[in-house]
Amino acid sequence: xxxxxxxxxxxxxxxxxxxxxxxxxxxxxxxxxxxxxxxxxxxxxxxxxxxxxxxxxxxxxxxxxxxxxxxxxxxxxxxxxxxxxxxxxxxxxxxxxxxxxxxxxxxxxxxxxx
Amino acid sequence: xxxxxxxxxxxxxxxxxxxxxxxxxxxxxxxxxxxxxxxxxxxxxxxxxxxxxxxxxxxxxxxxxxxxxxxxxxxxxxxxxxxxxxxxxxxxxxxxxxxxxxxxxxxxxxxxxxxxxxxxxxxxxxxxxxxxxxxxxxxxxxxxxxxxxxxxxxxxxxxxxxxxxxxxxxxxxxxxxxxxxxxxxxxxxxxxxxxxxxxxxxxxxxxxxxxxxxxxxxxxxxxxxxxxxxxxxxxxxxxxxxxxxxxxxxxxxxxxxxxxxxxxxxxxxxxxxxxxxxxxxxxxxxxxxxxxxxxxxxxxxxxxxxxxxxxxxxxxxxxxxxxxxxxxxxxxxxxxxxxxxxxxxxxxxxxxxxxxxxxxxxxxxxxxxxxxxxxxxxxxxxxxxxxxxxxxxxxxxxxxxxxxxxxxxxxxxxxxxxxxxxxxxxxxxxxxxxxxxxxxxxxxxxxxxxxxxxxxxxxxxxxxxxxxxxxxxxxxxxxxxxxxxxxxxxxxxxxxxxxxxxxxxxxxxxxxxxxxxxxxxxxxxxxxxxxxxxxxxxxxxxxxxxxxxxxxxxxxxxxxxxxxxxxxxxxxxxxxxxxxxxxxxxxxxxxxxxxxxxxxxxxxxxxxxxxxxxxxxxxxxxxxxxxxxxxxxxxxxxxxxxxxxxxxxxxxxxxxxxxxxxxxxxxxxxxxxxxxxxxxxxxxxxxxxxxxxxxxxxxxxx
Numbered sequence: 001x002x003x004x005x006x007x008x009x010x011x012x013x014x015x016x017x018x019x020x021x022x023x024x025x026x027x028x029x030x031x032x033x034x035x036x037x038x039x040x041x042x043x044x045x046x047x048x049x050x051x052x053x054x055x056x057x058x059x060x061x062x063x064x065x066x067x068x069x070x071x072x073x074x075x076x077x078x079x080x081x082x083x084x085x086x087x088x089x090x091x092x093x094x095x096x097x098x099x100x101x102x103x104x105x106x107x108x109x110x111x112x113x114x
Numbered sequence: 115x116x117x118x119x120x121x122x123x124x125x126x127x128x129x130x131x132x133x134x135x136x137x138x139x140x141x142x143x144x145x146x147x148x149x150x151x152x153x154x155x156x157x158x159x160x161x162x163x164x165x166x167x168x169x170x171x172x173x174x175x176x177x178x179x180x181x182x183x184x185x186x187x188x189x190x191x192x193x194x195x196x197x198x199x200x201x202x203x204x205x206x207x208x209x210x211x212x213x214x215x216x217x218x219x220x221x222x223x224x225x226x227x228x229x230x231x232x233x234x235x236x237x238x239x240x241x242x243x244x245x246x247x248x249x250x251x252x253x254x255x256x257x258x259x260x261x262x263x264x265x266x267x268x269x270x271x272x273x274x275x276x277x278x279x280x281x282x283x284x285x286x287x288x289x290x291x292x293x294x295x296x297x298x299x300x301x302x303x304x305x306x307x308x309x310x311x312x313x314x315x316x317x318x319x320x321x322x323x324x325x326x327x328x329x330x331x332x333x334x335x336x337x338x339x340x341x342x343x344x345x346x347x348x349x350x351x352x353x354x355x356x357x358x359x360x361x362x363x364x365x366x367x368x369x370x371x372x373x374x375x376x377x378x379x380x381x382x383x384x385x386x387x388x389x390x391x392x393x394x395x396x397x398x399x400x401x402x403x404x405x406x407x408x409x410x411x412x413x414x415x416x417x418x419x420x421x422x423x424x425x426x427x428x429x430x431x432x433x434x435x436x437x438x439x440x441x442x443x444x445x446x447x448x449x450x451x452x453x454x455x456x457x458x459x460x461x462x463x464x465x466x467x468x469x470x471x472x473x474x475x476x477x478x479x480x481x482x483x484x485x486x487x488x489x490x491x492x493x494x495x496x497x498x499x500x501x502x503x504x505x506x507x508x509x510x511x512x513x514x515x516x517x518x519x520x521x522x523x524x525x526x527x528x529x530x531x532x533x534x535x536x537x538x539x540x541x542x543x544x545x546x547x548x549x550x551x552x553x554x555x556x557x558x559x560x561x562x563x564x565x566x567x568x569x570x571x572x573x574x575x576x577x578x579x580x581x582x583x584x585x586x587x588x589x590x591x592x593x594x595x596x597x598x599x600x601x602x603x604x605x606x607x608x609x610x611x612x613x614x615x616x617x618x619x620x621x622x623x624x625x626x627x628x629x630x631x632x633x634x635x636x637x638x639x640x641x642x643x644x645x646x647x648x649x650x651x652x653x654x655x656x657x658x659x660x661x662x663x664x665x666x667x668x669x670x671x672x673x674x675x676x677x678x679x680x681x682x683x684x685x686x687x688x689x690x691x692x693x694x695x696x697x698x699x700x701x702x703x704x705x706x707x708x709x710x711x712x713x714x715x716x717x718x719x720x721x722x723x724x725x726x727x728x729x730x731x732x733x734x735x736x737x738x739x740x741x742x743x744x745x746x747x748x749x750x751x752x753x754x755x756x757x758x759x760x761x762x763x764x765x766x767x768x769x770x771x772x773x774x775x776x777x778x779x780x781x782x783x784x785x786x787x788x789x790x791x792x793x794x795x796x797x798x799x800x801x802x803x804x805x806x807x808x809x810x811x812x813x814x815x816x
Contacts, residue, residue, distance in 0.1 A: 022636070022637060058633070058634075058635035058636065058683075058685075059635055059636050061635065061683075061726075062635045062636070062681060062682070062683060065681065065683060065729050066681055093685075093704070093705070093706050093707075093753070094685060094704035094705075094725065094726055095702075095704050095723050095724050095725045095726075096704070096725060096729075098724060098725045098730065098733070099725050099729055099730060
């Protein structure tokens with residue numbers, strides 16, 4: 001999976017797209033790895049812009065879970081913004097809002113993390 | 115693996131398999147080119163003869179001129195004159211009679227090696243005693259031989275002789291013939307060689323104007339080639355046809371031109387005939403015809419008009435039955451020997467020669483190599499049907515040019531040997547293709563078989579795993595015999611052989627019914643193993659230390675996280691029903707909320723819940739409490755229901771779920787069947803994408 005990204009002042013915004021399911025979860029994980037490695041204490045915060053993500057399966061959630069754990073051990077900061085309704089429903093059912101900070105928009109995420 | 119074949123053929127197999135059989139075909143092409151240059155080693159000589167004969171049958175020679183008259187000692191002559199051999203004075207009469215017509219030459223197509231027994235002197239010697247006077251009178255008469263010698267001397271006559279490979283009582287080693295003039299190289303190494311010769315009496319040889327060979331070699335009993343010059347005991351001698359032309363033209367010698375590869379031409383006067391290297395010519399036969407013949411009897415009785423012999427060459431030959439020296443020709447006729455010599459002279463006059471010059475071998479070699487290489491290049495790259503068409507076109511063009519060349523120039527192109535040689539190369543290429551295809555087919559079959567065995571093995575193991583997994587699930591119908599306080603029903607249908615969903619239920623004590631559904635992240639075997647661990651662990655914790663549903667979740671999450679190398683997680687919805695009063699404690703770990711079915715209809719609960727197990731360490735799961743009224747059903751599902759997809763890609767979704775539950779009925783088993791039926795009808799022919807799990811608990815009241 002190709003990730004588009006842009007860097008604001010102290011925030012790295014990464015945008016996956018399409019479905020994150022059993023077929024794409026692994027490539028999503030691989031693509032995300034370098035950004036996670038950089039998400040250190042005192043470094044830039046990482047915002048995952050999910051505006052283009054149509055669906056996420058449990059294997060996609062697993063990648064997010066692992067990302068959350070890694071960032072936590074590195075004392076970095078990570079958040080997810082801009083969930084589409086179907087993805088938001090999945091987050092609601094699985095209570096992943098307890099795992100991640102979730103924001104309505106990238107802007108609000110940036111504001112909060114800045 | 116392969117059928118039993120001869121080891122020698124099996125040893126050749128790699129040769130044909132390598133590089134699509136091209137090296138093998140090249141090797142064969144090389145072998146096939148040898149007999150083209152060295153015809154004596156050719157395995158195709160019969161085919162070559164048959165083809166050359168066929169050329170002649172299709173296009174027989176049409177005689178343009180008739181330079182030869184054959185005086186036939188035929189049945190009529192034998193009847194009138196008497197049996198053969200005639201007394202030599204009678205033969206002399208015949209020659210005189212012919213000579214009276216002043217022909218250009220007279221060739222005798224028979225031999226007179228023995229003295230005439232009817233000669234007067236011979237008769238005298240055989241008279242009984244007491245006939246001395248008669249004997250004396252007979253001795254005074256000239257012998258028949260001297261009479262014949264006289265006739266021979268007075269006319270332009272040529273005696274025939276026959277070459278022999280062996281000695282007989284009547285053969286000799288020498289022939290008194292006019293020397294043949296050789297120019298260029300030495301002719302002897304190339305000429306047909308006869309150590310012995312059957313010739314006429316020396317007295318006759320001395321009288322005749324020439325002597326010539328009548329011999330022809332037969333191939334499979336057919337005359338095809340006639341020597342114009344052959345060697346008798348190392349002395350070149352002309353054939354009857356050439357010698358007659360020499361006498362007729364008044365030339366001194368028959369001239370033989372010998373080149374690097376053998377005899378090139380045999381000439382007399384200004385007629386030069388190209389020959390094979392051994393001095394032979396291929397005779398282009400015309401039909402044998404009565405037009406060439408006159409009866410000896412008619413000649414003797416003077417019945418033949420003078421113009422019949424005017425400026426003609428005359429051959430005297432035997433045609434009567436029982437005498438005959440008949441020879442088969444390529445036209446499938448049997449002709450007297452004299453006819454063959456006559457045809458030879460005819461073809462000289464018509465300028466019609468069949469030619470197979472030395473250079474023809476190189477033309478044929480070039481054709482073989484170019485067509486052979488073409489086949490080797492193209493055959494492996496196209497379909498066999500097309501290559502057969504190509505081979506047919508090549509064959510057609512070969513035989514077509516063969517006939518065309520024969521007709522237009524008299525050149526003999528050996529299309530038959532080329533065809534046979536190319537067929538060998540082509541067959542080798544086709545065999546290679548066949549062997550390779552066969553090899554690939556067998557290999558594919560073997561691989562398929564291995565795959566089948568492998569998948570059968572995996573399928574067998576998966577089937578066993580499925581039996582174990584499904585067998586580990588409690589059967590609702592038989593789990594609580596005699597239970598009246600509640601009903602429970604459940605169903606689990608994995609999308610593949612094994613799945614990551616689970617359900618379970620058991621009594622924690624006399625009052626408390628524990629029930630749970632769960633869904634492991636991921637699918638297939640890894641998920642099913644994690645599911646089995648989860649289910650067993652949860653049960654063990656629940657039964658050992660019953661401290662409420664949240665505690666069970668938290669303890670299970672903790673235990674599983676300790677040994678979870680793949681970082682899988684599991685969503686779970688568990689509850690404990692107090693079967694005495696209908697109180698339920700529910701706890702959700704990232705799982706879809708359950709439905710409550712009652713008099714008020716179907717209602718989805720709204721639980722607080724927490725993340726799936728193994729996601730967050732030390733999470734304290736909130737508990738949701740509710741009171742079931744008698745007859746109310748608590749309905750637990752996994753996302754396999756809401757996310758079931760049909761062929762159009764639509765999801766089953768919460769709306770359809772609510773609609774189905776609203777009319778699902780009132781029994782636990784009933785609502786399970788209703789929802790399951792609705793979902794599988796919705797999915798139709800589409801491949802199930804996720805496991806389906808349903809669990810319904812109905813509180814019946816006390």
